[in-house]
Every structure is written in C-alpha cells, then in structure tokens.
Amino acid sequence: MHFQRSLRLSTSFLVLFGLAACSTEVSGPGRKNAAPGGSSVPGGGTAVGTNPVLTDTPTTPLPSGVSTTPGVPLPASGALGPVAVRRLSNDEYDTTLQDLLQAAPGTAVNFQPDARNLGYRNVAAALTVPLVVAEQYSTAAAKLAAQVSANAATLAPCAGSDAAAEVTCAESFITSFGANAFRRPLVAEEVTAYSKIFQDERGRTSYAEGIGAVAETLLQSPYFLYKTEMGAGTGVARLLTAHELATQISYLVTGTMPDPDLMAAANGNQLTTADQREAQARRLFKSNRTPTWLRGFVTQWTSISTLPAVKKDPAFFPTYDTNLQTAIIEESNRFVDAVFANEGGSLATLFTANWSILNPATAAHYGTAAVPSDWTKTNLPPGQRMGILTSAGFLAANAKAIDSFPIRRGKVLRTQILCRPLAPPPPGFVPTDPEPSTALTTRERFAAHSQNPVCASCHVEIDPLGLGFENYDGIGLYRTSENSKPVDASGAIVNVSPEVDGPFTDAIAFIQRISSSQVLKDCVARESFRWGVGRVNVSEPPDQTSPDYAKFLSDKAVLDAMSAQMTASPTSDIRELLVALVRAESYPYRSEL
DSSP, X not given: OTTHHHHHHHHHHHHXXXXXXXXXXXXXXXXXXXXXXXXXXXXXXXXXXXXXXXXXXXXXXXXXXXXXXXXXXXXXXXXXXXXXXXXXXXXXXXXXXXXXXXOOTTXXXXXXXXXXXXXXXXXXGGOOOOHHHHHHHHHXXXXXXXXXXXXXXXXXXXXXXXXXHHHHHHHHHHHHHHHHHHTSOOOHHHHHHHHHHHHHHHHHSOHHHHHHHHHHHHTTSHHHHEEEEOOBSOSSEEEOOHHHHHHHHHHHHTSSOOOHHHHHHHHTTOXXXXXXXXXXXXXXXXXXXXXXXXXXXXXXXXXXXXXXXOXXXXXXXXXXXXXXXXXXXXXXXXXXXXXXXXXXXXXXXXXXXXXXXXXXXXXXXXXXXXXXXXXXXXXXXXXXXXXXXXXXXXXXXXXXXXXXXXXXXXXXXXXXXXXXXXXXOXXXXXXXXXXXXXXXXXXXXXXXXXXXXXXXXXXXXXXXXXXXXXXXXXXXXXXXXXTTEEOOOOEEEOSSOTTTOEEESSHHHHHHHHTTOHHHXXXXXXXXXXXXXXXXXXXXXXXXXXXXXHHHHHHHHHHHHHHHHHHHSTTOBTHHHHHHHHHSTTTTEEXXX
8 A cells, every 4th residue: 555655654653652651651740631642643644733632521529538547548539540551462452453343363463472560461561562563563554454445345335436425434434433443532633634644545546545544544543552541630630531431441351442332331421430330341241252351361360371381391291292282271261261151250160160171182181081072061080170270271381391390389379379479589599490300209309498598488488389289290190109109299378377377288178278268369359450450559568658558558448349349249250350440439540649
C-alpha cells in the first residue's frame, strides 16, 4: 500500500512513546486529561491540536476512604493506584484482534515475548515498547490492513461509488470501527484526521485500499495499543472515565476488548456503582473467553506457563520429548479450563481434584488404570495425585534439566503458593548445585543446605517444602525409589502460620493441609490482585508516618475484601476475587500521588 511510507512516522512516535512514557505509571502535577498520543495525528499526518478530551463526564463523588488504623487516615482519594498507561500484553493484543477483526488466533505468536514481572506477563512496569516490538506491530498492522481491504465490501459496505458517498461510508466505518479499536467514541477531530487518511489513499488507489489505510493506522495508534488509566480532572484523585472503567473490567475478566453490552453500559454511564460493575463482571464470566483468560492467571501463578522454556536432559529423562511436553502443557490447560468452566472456579477443586483431562500420552505418564482415547476426564491414581500441584506441568516446570531440584519447588511453594517471603542470601554468596550422583538420592545430595550455616538460614524454610515432593522426579513421574534407595518424601512447613506449620508425610498430606486454609486463600487473593491490577501490592512500611503507609492500608483493605468474598463462596470460587476487586470503592479512582 502506498500509505505505508507515512506510517513510519507513526511507528517512530510509538517507539518514542514506549521508551519515554511507558515506565507506564504517569505522575506529576498539573496534568489534565492527558493520554498517550501527544499532539500527533493518527498515522503521522497533520496535527489536529492537543490530546482529545474524552467524552465521559464523571459524576460519582470521591470515596470516603477505607477503614484504617485509628489515627492514620487515608487521603481522600482512596485511589487503587497511580494514573497509568498500560500496553496490551501479547495475549491481550491477540484476543483483541480476534474480536475486533475476527482475525485468526496467533497474530502475536512470533512477537518478542512479554517480559515477566512478579511471575506475570501483564505487569505494567515490564510492558515497554522496544524498537523490535514497534516493528512487529507495524508488520502485523500491514498484514491485517490487507485483509481489511480485501473484505472492505463486508466491513465497510458502500452503495454509492462517487467520492462524496465513499467519504460518508468511510467516516461511518471510522466512527464504528474506531470506537471498537479505541474502546471509546472518537472525537470529531479524530474522525476528520482518519477521513483525511482515507481520502489521500483513495485518491491514489481505491475505496478498499483507503479503508485498509484507516485500519492500518488505527492498529498502530497508542489509543489501540494502550489501556489508559488517566481519568478526568486534576490533583490527587482522578475518576476513570466510563470507557476506561469498561476497558478495565473487560480485560480483567476476559482479556479482550469490551463487548457491545459493556460498551453500551459505558456510553450510558452505567458503571458508577459497585453493583453495576459487579453485574457486568458476572455477565462476562459466561463469556467463552473467561476460562482461557483465567487459565493464564493460574498457570502464571504456579509457574506452569514457564514449562516451554524448561529443558530436560534426555540422558536423565529419555521419555521426555517435545510431544510429551506439548501434551503435558495441554493437560494443564484443559484441567484449569475445566475447573472454571465446569467446577464453579473452585479453589478446592483446583488443589484437590482426583482427576484431570488426559490423552493416551499423559495417561501413560501418570499410570492411570483407564487409558482414554483422546482428551477425557480421567481419574488419577489414588494416593499419588491430587490437584494442580501434583500435575506433571507444575512438577516439570519447577525442576531442572537433570533432577527434581527441590530448591526451586520449595521456593515456588513458599513464595507463590503460601505467599511468604524469603530472606536475601548473604552478600557475595554464590549458590552451587550438588553434583549428580548414581549412588545418592536427591535428598542426600542437597543435605548440605541444612548443614551449612550460611545456607541454612534460608533453606530451612524452602528445602523441607520441596523435599516433600520427592515422590515426583524432574518430569513429574511418580517414584518410590531413586538410585535403588527408597524415597523419603517427608517435609515440613516452617514459619508460615500456626494454621499450617508442621511436618507432613508427603505432597498429598501437604496439599490436604493447605487446600482449605486461610493462608492459601489470602495468597491467591494477593496473587490475583497483582495479576489483575498489574502491579505489586504495597508492603507495610516500618514507619506509619510514611506516605506509603496509607497506600499499604488501601491495598490491604482491597485484599482483605477479596479474600473474604472468595471465602464466603461455597466452593471458594476464584472468580469471586475479581468481583470483590471491581466492587472496591477505590476501583474507579487513580491518584497522582
């Protein structure tokens, strides 16, 4: 297309915006109705003036704040976090294009992978736009625009053939398609700017190519590629616009753009109350996008999503190949999907199910009595498997190339499943793994950690957890012996909480201990907050006069409400965490503090 040359300016601007502004949290006094895009016109054309003012008018009064420790009042804003602009993650980009253009899945499959932060791929601070990503956006937009041009008669039908009629048709497409792409109505200046792009390309080529030019430019706009949390007004507290709220709710629950019903609610300013936001979230739980999107949370929380990058040495695990790895990943995905789609999102089922969704390869891996012909709900060997923590996906992802590596498993269990921190290692300490041995068990090889005082201070809290999973080797096969010696799979929970602390006999006993505990419920609440909000929750500062203390109390109030709402659910439905989040009084607010 002739117009691609002009888009180089748009791409260059996008790179500058990503590198300069997208540390993603924006702050500073005097900012009013700021949004990504500067004064640049879509597509790099003639300037249309300042940033467009979004059409939403906030009407809800500022929240009164949440309850706090006496004498330490919160600021009046009660904001969920700072103002921000957040790039769509690759997963969000891909699903959005599927819904926006009916594009085939996988548009972003070859994109540079999103960086992980806190274990998640959607944390705002990590979602910058290096040059290679900007170029990938440009290439993808060009390919998608070609498809739009080829289907212009369907996507932008036009009965007339003269110039004036086609401009009218194009502006109708710009208005409707642009509103879906930007997730809010376009302002008049934007429609005019995109119409100019259409007319320029139509004059050179054709109506269909002009529609493609508009689509290509829209798909590279920061308003498409970023979710804004800027709100309206100035000063300490900013109330998100109705369309920003709709976007937040939609991507939280489904990982994609708002559907027509949610857009209609935003257009009618029907998201101002907690009940209205909850109703939309619960409606979206029925979307076919939700189980897959929430699966992403669970597999990132448990580190299962890292398995594709975990290599296994065939000399130690000769049965593990690409086909088995693919099947193990698919099994984990199908199991989590089934928990959300068929088991009410139950946290208890996720951790204690005696079944999974297996095919012949995974059934053989687990040694099930029944061998399914294809992916089928199948009972697991009793006494050997229980829920996601004994899945091959979790066990293989949290192991090394040559062994079960109980240190990694123990660290994941302590920091991500039980949400307890680890003390930092001594300055200058360089960890080393014990040498492989055909005469010792893994427990014997790693015994030095508990015997060396330099190591013991940290490892006393993680090794007993990981060693409790020694019935499973580095690819998740069940075993009772190693190197002709019986496996000792006993373990202990140390310095977590009186509710769960103490020795246990094996992984099954560990899971039974924690599966209904408040420790686990509070932990999944914290992790879903980090995933859902895209930032770490504020830790308690040592000084209560610190400005961060009010932020800590604000986050704690939301976390407590999330945990309480899930606990009140008969099945401890994980989705209730999201309901509590969108109901939070602070959810619609951002702050420049």
